Amino acid sequence: MTDPIRLARRVAEIQRCTRAEAEQLIRNGWVSVNGHVVETPQLRVADERVAIDPNARIEAVEPATLLLHKPAGVDPIDGPKPALALISPDSHWSDDQAEIRPLQRHFQHLQPLATLENEASGLMVFSQDGRIVRRLTEDCDQIEHEYVVDVEGSIAPYGLHRLAHGLRFEGRPLPACKVSWQSEARLRFAIKAARPGQLRDMCAQVGLEVKSIRRLRIGRIALGKGPAGAMPAGQWRYLPVGERF
Structure with a gap:
């Protein structure tokens, strides 16, 4: 039986590359041991079948x-x-x-x-x-978030303008935001620095009850x-x- 060695060392021998490059190949999922992909360079192997994907590329290990x-x-x-x-x-x-x-x-x-x-x-x-x-x-707080908010009720006079300018939340004035109707019962908000409960409170201040909130976008x-x-x-x-x- 062959003495166990680190998988990275075996891959470096097979691929004729450096140990660091072998570790990149392993961590990026290009190496299999006995038919199963292994992402652990320090795994010790002996007589197991080690294979490298023919499409393998030596590249940096990017965080996801x-x-x-x-x-x-x-x-x-x-x-x-x-x-x-x-x-x-x-x-x-x-x-x-x-x-x-x-x-x-x-x-x-x-x-x-x-x-x-x-x-x-x-x-x-x-x-x-x-x-x-x-x-x-x-x-x-500098990144714009986009939401669609389904509502019920009758909006107060000048309610859409008030949603975009001039409301307060938790005792503080709110910065301007973009608000528009998407349908008879759906509002679109493009807003920065929204706090938990803020959209519901803003709608309540103009006579609307929020039924659902969905975020569509963060920045780009x-x-x-x-x-x-x-x-x-x-x-x-x-x-x-x-x-x-």
Whole structure:
């Protein structure tokens, strides 16, 4: 029996590359052991069959950012129904255009960002990328978010103007935002720095009761549409490499 060695060393021997390049190949999912993809360079192998995908490319190991369509009633972080539990290989949107191969490491160490209220649905972000984390935390209040809000009731006189200019929330005046009717019972908000409960409170101030809230966009990144329509609730897609909020 052959003495066990680290998988990265075996791949370096097969591929005639450096140990660092071998680790990149393994972490990017190009290496299989006995027919199963392995992403752990330190795994020790002896007589196992090690194969490298013929399409393998030596490239940097990029952190992943996943975009989830959170359903209403799902907890954004903590709670009995956390949104993170929805993210798995099985719930990957079939119309995802990012052309990123799902890997096991993409589901590890994901940080929830741009959270939504439990009752709201729509775009929510989970990322391993420190640049994305900083962007959606430190610069969050400067990024415009787009929502559609289904409402009931009769809007007060000049209510649409008041929604866009001049309301207060939790004792503070609100900055201007963009508000328009999408239908007789649906409003569109393009707004920055919205706080939990703010959209419901704004609508209540002009005589409207909110029935549902859905976030469509964060900055330049939208929920996503494919040939069959918008990405369904409970499914996720990758943020393509190079795209930014």
